[in-house]
Amino acid sequence: xxxxxxxxxxxxxxxxxxxxxxxxxxxxxxxxxxxxxxxxxxxxxxxxxxxxxxxxxxxxxxxxxxxxxxxxxxxxxxxxxxxxxxxxxxxxxxxxxxxxxxxxxxxxxxxxxxxxxxxxxxxxxxxxxxxxxxxxxxxxxxxxxxxxxxxxxxxxxxxxxxxxxxxxxxxxxxxxxxxxxxxxxxxxxxxxxxxxxxxxxxxxxxxxxxxxxxxxxxxxxxxxxxxxxxxxxxxxxxxxxxxxxxxxxxxxxxxxxxxxxxxxxxxxxxxxxxxxxxxxxxxxxxxxxxxxxxxxxxxxxxxxxxxxxxxxxxxxxxxxxxxxxxxxxxxxxxxxxxxxxxxxxxxxxxxxxxxxxxxxxxxxxxxxxxxxxxxxxxxxxxxxxxxxxxxxxxxxxxxxxxxxxxxxxxxxxxxxxxxxxxxxxxxxxxxxxxxxxxxxxxxxxxxxxxxxxxxxxxxxxxxxx
Ligand code: NAD
Ligand code: UGA
Numbered sequence: 001x002x003x004x005x006x007x008x009x010x011x012x013x014x015x016x017x018x019x020x021x022x023x024x025x026x027x028x029x030x031x032x033x034x035x036x037x038x039x040x041x042x043x044x045x046x047x048x049x050x051x052x053x054x055x056x057x058x059x060x061x062x063x064x065x066x067x068x069x070x071x072x073x074x075x076x077x078x079x080x081x082x083x084x085x086x087x088x089x090x091x092x093x094x095x096x097x098x099x100x101x102x103x104x105x106x107x108x109x110x111x112x113x114x115x116x117x118x119x120x121x122x123x124x125x126x127x128x129x130x131x132x133x134x135x136x137x138x139x140x141x142x143x144x145x146x147x148x149x150x151x152x153x154x155x156x157x158x159x160x161x162x163x164x165x166x167x168x169x170x171x172x173x174x175x176x177x178x179x180x181x182x183x184x185x186x187x188x189x190x191x192x193x194x195x196x197x198x199x200x201x202x203x204x205x206x207x208x209x210x211x212x213x214x215x216x217x218x219x220x221x222x223x224x225x226x227x228x229x230x231x232x233x234x235x236x237x238x239x240x241x242x243x244x245x246x247x248x249x250x251x252x253x254x255x256x257x258x259x260x261x262x263x264x265x266x267x268x269x270x271x272x273x274x275x276x277x278x279x280x281x282x283x284x285x286x287x288x289x290x291x292x293x294x295x296x297x298x299x300x301x302x303x304x305x306x307x308x309x310x311x312x313x314x315x316x317x318x319x320x321x322x323x324x325x326x327x328x329x330x331x332x333x334x335x336x337x338x339x340x341x342x343x344x345x346x347x348x349x350x351x352x353x354x355x356x357x358x359x360x361x362x363x364x365x366x367x368x369x370x371x372x373x374x375x376x377x378x379x380x381x382x383x384x385x386x387x388x389x390x391x392x393x394x395x396x397x398x399x400x401x402x403x404x405x406x407x408x409x410x411x412x413x414x415x416x417x418x419x420x421x422x423x424x425x426x427x428x429x430x431x432x433x434x435x436x437x438x439x440x441x442x443x444x445x446x447x448x449x450x451x452x453x454x455x456x457x458x459x460x461x462x463x464x465x
Pocket of ligand 2: 134170171172173174175229232236269270271272273274275276277278279280281282343344345
C-alpha cells in the first residue's frame, strides 16, 4: 500500500476548498496543494483577511488559518502540483449541459475530461486519481481511458506514469460543511485496486471510525451519490406537495411533518417545507439520473425522478401567485422586501436559489424589490437577476440591512432560513412599512403571534386557514 505524502486537488470550489482544508487539518504529515484555473479564486483563498475567503462556511476560516502555509497551499501551478502528487482529487464543476446532445439533462464533463488529460500529461510514477466531483455512473471508465491513452507524451519523457482510479463522492452540505467533513455519516470509497483503496481509507482513518467507511465497486459508488441526492430532494418535493394541500384543507404542514417524522421509518430530517430546494446539485444530479435512465433504455424510471424536479419548479412558481392574490391582484409599483437570497442559511451560494426565480416572477409583475441577504454580495445578486430581467417592468435594489429593506414596503417575503430573521422586533418594523402590511414566510421562521400582535397580515407556507 502506498503511503500518501503529497495530494493535489484540482478545483478550489465549495467542495475542493473545505474538503482539503479538513484533510490538511487532520493529517499534518500530508502536503496538500489545491489548484484552480481561476486565479481570482486562488488569490481569495490566499487572502490574509480570512473574511475574504471565496466561500462563506461557518468554522472554515479557523481551519484555513491553522493549516494554510503549513501543509495546505492554494495555487494556480497545476502542472507541478500534479507532478509532485501521489494522489490527485478531481473536484471540478459538473453542471448540466446547456447545448448539444443531452442539453438540459446530462452533466457537462468537459472540466473533468480536461483535468484527467492534465493528470495524464503531468503525473510521475504511480498516481491514484480520485473522483470527488459528482459524476454519472461509469465515468471512471472514461477517466481510465483518458489517462491510459493520453499518457504517451509523459512516457516519452521517461516519467512512466501508472494510474488507479477511485470514486470518493462528497456528501457535505453547504452551511454545515465543516461538521459534515469532520463527522461524516459515512465515507464512500469505490474502486477495484485494493492497494489504492487502502491508501485512501488510511487518510480518512485519521479521524473517521472504520465502521463509517463503506467500500463498494466503482459503479455503486458513483451511482450512490446521485441516488442520495435524488432521495433527499424527493423528500423535499414530497413535503412541499403536502404543504400546498395543507393550505387548502386547514391542515398545518408543520404538524403533519412532525407527525409523520415521529415514525422512525420515515425520520425527521429533510421534512421542512419551503420555497423549493435550491443549490448547485439536487436539480443537476436528478436531471443527470433522468438522462442516464433514458440512455440505458429505462425511461419509466427517469419519468419517476423527473417529477421531483417538476414539483420543485411548481413550488417556486406558486409563491409569486400567492403574493399577487393577497395584494389585491397586483404588485405593480408596490415595494416588496426580499429577506434572504442564498439557497439556504449559512452560505453565500446562490446557485439555483429559489429566491432568484421568485424575484424574477415579481419583477415580471412590475414590483419594486429591495433585497437583503446577510452574506450574498450585491454583485452576485446583480448577476443572478440582471441576465433574465432585462425586459421586466419591475425594479430592484440591494439593502444593507433589514430596516432599509422594509422601508415603505407593502410586503415582506422571507425566502432563506437565516437565524437573524427569527426574532425580529415586529412592533418596530411594522412602523416602517405601508399598510395593509403583509409578511409571506416561506420558511416558517417568524413568530406568528408577534406578527399578528403588530397588526401585520401573515401568510405562512403550508398553513391552512
Ligand atoms: P465549484 O464551481 O464551486 O468549484 C469547481 C472549481 O473547479 C472552480 O473553481 C473551477 O474554476 C475549477 N476548475 C474547473 N476546471 C478546472 C481545471 N481543468 N483545472 C483546475 N480547476 C478547474 O463547484 P463545487 O460546488 O465545488 O462542486 C464540485 C463538484 O462537487 C461537482 O461535481 C458537485 O456536483 C460536487 N459536489 C458539490 C457539493 C456542494 O455542496 N457544492 C457537495 C457535494 C458534491
Ligand atoms: C445537498 C446534500 O444535502 C448533500 O449531502 C450533498 O453533498 C450536496 O447536496 C451536493 O451534492 O451538492 P446542499 O445542497 O448544500 O447539500 O444543502 P441541503 O441542506 O441539502 O439543502 C438543499 C436545499 O433544500 C436548500 O434550498 C434547502 O433550503 C432545501 N431544504 C432542505 C428544504 O427545503 N427542506 C429541508 O428539509 C431540507
